[in-house]
Amino acid sequence: MTLERRRPRVAARILRRAAAASTAAVVLAGLVACTPDSSDGPAEGTKTAAPEVVGDVPGELEDFYTQEVVWESCEGDFLCATVEVPLDYENPGKRSIELSVILAEAGGTPAGTVLVNPGGPGGSGYTTVRDSLEGITTDRLRREFNILGFDPRGVGRSTPVDCLSDEELDEARAEILDPSTDAGLEEARASAAEYADACAEASGELLGFVDTESAARDMDILRAVAGDPKLNYLGFSYGTFLGATYAELFPGKVGRLVLDGGLDPAASNEEITLGQARAFEKAIRAYVQDCQTSSGCPLEGTVDDGVQTIRDLIASVEASPLSASDGRLVTVSTFVSGFILPLYNDANWPALTQALSSALRGDPTTMLMLADLGAERNPDGTYESNSYEVFSAVNCLDYPMEADPVQMAADAAELEEASPTLGRFLAYGGLTCEAWPYEPVNEPRPLTAEGSDPIVVVGTTGDPATPYEWSQSLAGQLDSAVLVTWEAEGHTAYGRGNQCIADAVDDYFIDGTVPEDGLVCS
Template sequence: MRAPRRHLSVIAALGSAALLLGACSTATAPAPAINSAPADSAAIPAGLEKFYTQELDWASCGGVLLCTELTVPMDYDDPSGKTMTLALNKRPGGKNAAGSLLVNPGGPGASGLETVREAVPNMFGQDLQRGFDVVGFDPRGVGSSTPVTCEQPAEQDAGRAEQFDPGSDAGIEEMRRDSAEYAALCAERTGDALGFVDTISAARDMDVIRSALGDKTLNYLGYSYGTSLGANYAQLFPQNVGRMVLDGALDPTLGNNEITMGQALGFENEIRAYMQDCLDSGDCPFSGELEDALDQLRELFAEVEAEPLVGSDGRSVPIIDFVNGFIVPLYDNSTWPMLTEALRNVMAGNVDDIQYFADLTAGRESDGSYTGNGTAAFSAINCLDYPMDADIPTMRAEAQELAQAAPTIGKYLAYGAVGCQDWKHPATGNPAPLTAEGAAPIVVIGTTGDPATPYAWSQALAEQLSSASLVTYEGHGHTAYGRSNDCIANAVESYFLDGTVPADGLTC
C-alpha cells in the first residue's frame, strides 16, 4: 500500500465540484475576550479591531460572481504579527436579500470558492439563492487562500504511484522515510503558515468574515468537515450565531482512530448496499449471492494490490489510487451505475474510469496540472487537529481491528498516523464535546446511509449542541441538502428564509 501521507482520501462530488472530506478534524478552544459594542452590532474580540473593520473590495470574477480578499492574523494570540489572506467569492442575491449565507463544502481541503462557482446553482433552491448573498471562502491553508504548498505536479504524480508494504517493519520504515521527506517539503515550501491552519483558527476567521460582510450574525451552511467549522464557531461565538445548518455532521468528541473506524464501517455498509443494488439490477459484473459478489470484489482489490494497473496514458494505478477512485461514486447512490460501468471496464482491462475518479479526488486535470491543494491541506489540517500515535504495535493492532470490522475497505484506512509522525508542528486539537450554550437554534442533518460521516455522528452532535434540532434523511450517500428530496430542501430553505426551525426528530 502507498505511503499514508497520501493514504485513502474521502471525497464528495457535489454538483460539478469535487469536495475533499476525508478523515475529518475536530478541536475546541476557549472563547476569545471581547470588547463591548453597540447593541446593533456584534462585539469585536480585543486586539482584532483592524481585522474586523476591514472594508471588502468586491470585483467581478466571471458571470454574476464577485470576488475579494480578506486579511486575518496568522496567529490569533499574536495579532500584531504575520497575517494570512483569505479568498472569498459570492453570488449576489435579489434586491431584498437578507444578508449573507456563508458556505463550506468540507474536507479539510475543499474549496468554498469552487462550491459557490460551480455547485450552488444546481444544489440551492432559487428562493434561497435570491434570499441571500451566497458567499464562499477557501479556509486558511486551502486553495486560493494562503495555501499549504508541498509538491509540484510531477512530484504529486510520482507520490501517487508509490506503493509500500506496511506488513513488514521494513515497509513501515520506508513509509516513515517517505512521509518525513514530504513533511519537510511542506514545511520548507509553506513556511510559518503551516503551523496555523488548524480548525480553531479557521473558525475564528469566519467571525472576521462575518464582520467584514457587515452581518451582525453568521448565517452558515456547512457540509461534512464544514460542520466542524460551524460547531466550533458556535462554541467560540454563540452570541453571533444566526441561522446555521450542519449537514453530514462530525462528532467532536471522537479522536482520529474512532473517526477512521467509523468511516471504515460506513463505507463497508455502503459497499454492501451498492453491491446488492448491482446484483438486483441484472447487469452486474459480479455474480452469485451478496457474499459471493463481495468476495469477488475483494479478490479484485487483492489483484490490484499485487500488481498495479496501468491507465491508457501510461500512469500506474496502485491499490490506494484504485480504492480512492472506487469510493467516489459511493457518495451518491445516483452515481452507482457509473461505478458498475467502471468496474466492468476494469474487468475488461481498462482502468481509465477508476483512474478518472482517483484524479478527481486529487484535483488532477487531464493536462497533468493539479487544481487546488486538497491533498496537502488535508494532511496539514489533520496533523494539527489530531494527536496520533505512530507506535508500530499500536498501528498494527488498529489495522487488524479495521480489517476485521470492515473486510473490504478497512485495511486501506490503516497506518495514517505515520503521515503526521515527522510533521514540523505538533497537534493542537483536543477532541471534546461542543455545547454552544446561548446560540440561536442550529439544525443538524444526518443521512442514515452516509458512508463518510455516519448517522450516529449527527445524532451525537445534535445531542451535544444545546440548541440543536436533528433532521434525518433516510437514504444513501453523503450529506443531504442539494441531493436528496423535497422534504430536506423545504426544511433547510424554510429555516434560512423564514426562520422556521424544523421539529427535532423530523424524518425525511
Template sequence: MIRPARRKPAAAVACLLVTVLLLAACAAPPKVQTTLGAGVSPEAPVAGADGAPAGFESWYSQALEWVDCGGGFQCTTASAPLSWHDAAAGSIELALKKAPASGQKVGSLLINPGGPGGSGISLVESGSFGQALRNSFDIVGFDPRGVGQSSPVTCFADEDKDEFLSKDYPYTDEGLAERAQSIREWGAACAQNTGALLGNVDTQSAARDMDMLRAALGDDKLNYLGYSYGTQLGYTYAGLFPDRVGRLVLDGALDPNLTSDQVAAEQAVGFENALRAYVQDCQAGADCPLGGDVETGLKQIRAMVEDAADNPIPTSGDRDVTQKLAFYGVAVTMYDEASWGVLTQALEEVFYEGAGDTLLYLADVYNERNSDGTFRSNSEEAFRAVNCADGRAEDDPEKMKALAAEIEAAAPTLGKSFGYSGIECTDWPFPPAEQEFDITAAGADPIVVIGTTNDPATPYKWAQALASTLESGVLVTYQGEGHTAYGRSNNCISRAVEDYLVHGTVPQDGLTC
C-alpha cells in the same frame, strides 16, 4: 481513513463525480481530523466590546471591496491575521466570492463544502442552492486559510505529489517505515514552501476567520451552511462564539467526541455498508459484473483492490492503477449513488478486459488530478495540514497494528486502507493546536444537524451524536444513500433547510425525510 469530502453538486456523470472531493473520510492517506480534548484554554483571545479580540480590531473593521468577476458573481480578498494569538505575526489573505441576493436580502450566508481543503469559491460557483436561498442571501464562498486561492499550503511539485498519491507501501514493518518516511518528506516540503502558515491552519483559526468575515460582511450573527468537514468548522465556531450563532445548518456531520482512530474505524464500516448497498443494487440489474451473492461480490471488489498492489491494472495510457488508486476509484463513487453506474463500468473493464482506464479516471476525480499530471487544487496539501494541525492519532506501532486488524475485521472489503492513521502526521513540523472551545456551544441559537442514514464518509450516528452534544442541536434525518443531503436528496430536506435559513422556522427535532 478518507476525507469526509467536500461537498460539491452533482451534474452529468463527469461533473457528478467531481462532487466528491474532499473532506473529510476514508483511506490510505487518512482523511479526517482528530477532535481535541474538552475544556477551554485560558490563553484564548479575549473579545473586545466590538466583538473583535483585543489587538485584532483592524481586521474586524476592514472594508471589503467587491468587484464584478463574471457570471453575476462578485469577488474580493480579505486580510486575516496569520496567528489569532499574536497580532504582530503578520497577515494572510482569504479569497471570497459571492452570489448577491436576487430578492429581498436577509443577510449573508457563509458556506463551506468540507474537506478540509474544499474550496468555498468553487461551491458558490456551482449554484447548487435553492431559489429561496438565492433570493434571500448574499451566498458567500471563501477558501479557508491554507486552501486554494487564499494563502495556500504548498508542498511537493506536481510530479512528486502524483507519486505520493499513487505509490503503494506493503503492510509490513519495512513498508510502514517507508510510508512514514514519505510523510516526513512531505511535511518537510510543506514547511519549507509554506512557512509559518503551516502552523496556523487549524480549524479553530479558520473558525475565527469566519467570525472576522461575519463582522466585515456587516452581520451581527453568522448564518452558515457547512457540509462534511464544514460541520466541524461550524460547531467549532458555535463553541467559540455561541452568542454570535445565527442560523447554522450542518449537513453530513462529524462527531466531536471521537478520536482520529475511532473516526477511521467508523468510516471504514460506513464505506463497507455503502459498498454493500451498491453490490445489492448492481446485482439486481441485468449486466452486473459481480457474480454470486452480495458477499461474493464484495470479495471480488476486495480481491481486485488488493491484487493491484502486486499486479497494477494496466490502462491505455502510460499509468497503471495501483492498489491505492484502485481504492480511491471505488471509494469515490460511494459519495453519491448516482455515480454507481460509473463504478459498474469500471469493474466491467477490469474483469472483462483487464483494463483500468475508468477506474483510473475515478481515482483522478478523487485526487483532482488533470490528465496532464497537474492538479486542480491543493486539497491534499490542505487536508493533511489541517488534520495534523488539529490533532494526532495513535502512533505506537503495536497499537496501530492492533487497531488496523480490528478495522479490517469490521470492514473486510476496503478496511485495510483505513488503518495506521498514526503514520499520517509522522514528525509533522508543527504541534497540534490546543482546544479553546466548548463542544456543547452552550447558549447558541438552534443549530440544525443533518444526517444521511447510509452516508459512507460521515456515518449517520455522527449526526445523532453531534445533535445530542450541542445544547441547541436539532436533528434532521435523510433516509437514503450517499454523502450529505441538502441539494441532492428530496424536497423534504430542501424545505427544512430553506425554511430555517430564510424564515427562522426551526424543523421539528427528529424530522425524518
C-alpha cells in the same frame, strides 16, 4: 534533478475525500452571513464594517474587523474580494494572511447571506460556489439569499499550504507502502518524514496555523466585513466541525446554522477512521445489492459474492497494477481512490458499475478518471486544488494521532475486521503526523455552544463518509441543536435530498422555522 517526495499509505486517504469528494460527486452527477432582517450584504465597491456589526472585539483585532474590502465583478456573474486575517490570533500583529471569497447574489432582493463550506479539510468554498452551487443548494434558497464561499486559510486561492509539485503529487497518490512489516514501517516513516520536511520548507510558519479553531475565528472577521451581525452558515462534512467550532467560540453570534453530514467533535482520529471503515463497507454492500438488480452488472451471485468479486479485483490490482489508456500506471492506491468516489452519491453508482466492468476486463481507465476527479486533477496533469496537502496540515494540528507500532498494528486488525474490503488501506494513519513539525493544538472534545440560537444538524442514514451516528452525537452535544434525518444512501443530504429535506432547511433559513427535533425524511 527532482527530489522524490513520497507519502505513506494512511487512513487519511478516505477521510481526506470526505468533503472534497462530495463536491466532485456533485460534478459527476450532473461572510458570514446576515440574518434576514439585516442589510443586503456586499455590493460591488469598497465596504467597511459598521461599529454595531463589529461589536466588542479585542483591540488588537479591531483593524481586521474594520478593514476596507473591495468587492469586484469576477468569474462571470459573481463578486469576489480578498480579506486579511491574522496568521496567529495569539499574536495578531505579527503577520497577516489572505482569504479569497466569492459571492453569488440572490435572485431578487436578498434576505441575507449564507456562508458555505463544502468540507475537507481542504475543500474550496470558492470553487464550490462558482461551479457547483446548484448541486448543494436549492433554487428557493438562492432566490432569497446571497451565497458566500471562501477558501479557508491554507486552501487554494487563499494564502496556501504547499508541499508537492504536480508531478510529485501524482507519485504520492500512486504510492504503495506496507507498514505492517518492519521494513515497510521504516520505509513509511522515512516517507512521512520526507513529506513533512517538504511541507515545512515550502509552506513555512503557515503550516502551524491552519487548525480549525483559527479558521473558525476567521469566519467571524468575514461576518463583520460582510456587514452581518450574526452568522448564517451551511457546512457539509468537515464543514460541520468548522461550524460547530464557530458556535462554541461565538455562541452569541450564531444566526442560522445548518450542519449537514456531522463530524463528531469528541471522536479521536482513530475512532473516526474506524467509523468510516464500517460505513464504507456498509455502503459497498448497498451498492452491490442495487447493482445486482440492474442490467449490465458485472457482480454476479449473492451480495456476498458480488462484494468478494470487488475484493478479488482490488487484490489483483494490488499484486499487478494496470495500465490506463493514456499509459499511466494505476496502482491499488489510485484504484481504491477511484472506487470510493461514486460511493458518496448513489446517483453515481452507474459510473462505478461502468468502471468495475472495464476494470474486470483489464482496463482501469474509467477508475483512474474517477480517482483524478476526486483529486481534482486535470487531464494535462495539473491540479485544481491543494486539498491533499491541506488535509494533512489541518488534521495534524486538530488531532493527536497514535503512532505506537504495537497499537497501530492492533488498530489495523480492527480496521480490517470492520471493512475486509478497504480496512487495510486505512491503517497506520498516525505515521503522517508523527514527523510533523508542529504539535497538535486541539483535543477532541464535545462542543456545546451553550447560549446559541437553534442549530440544525442533518444526518443521512447511509452516509459512508460521515456515518449517521456522528450526526446523532453532534446534535446531542450542541445544547440548542435539532436533528433532521434523511433515510437514504450517500454523503450529506441538502441539495441532493428529497423535498422534505429541502423544505426543512429552506424554511429554517428563510422563515426561521426550526424543524421538529427528530424529523425523519424518507
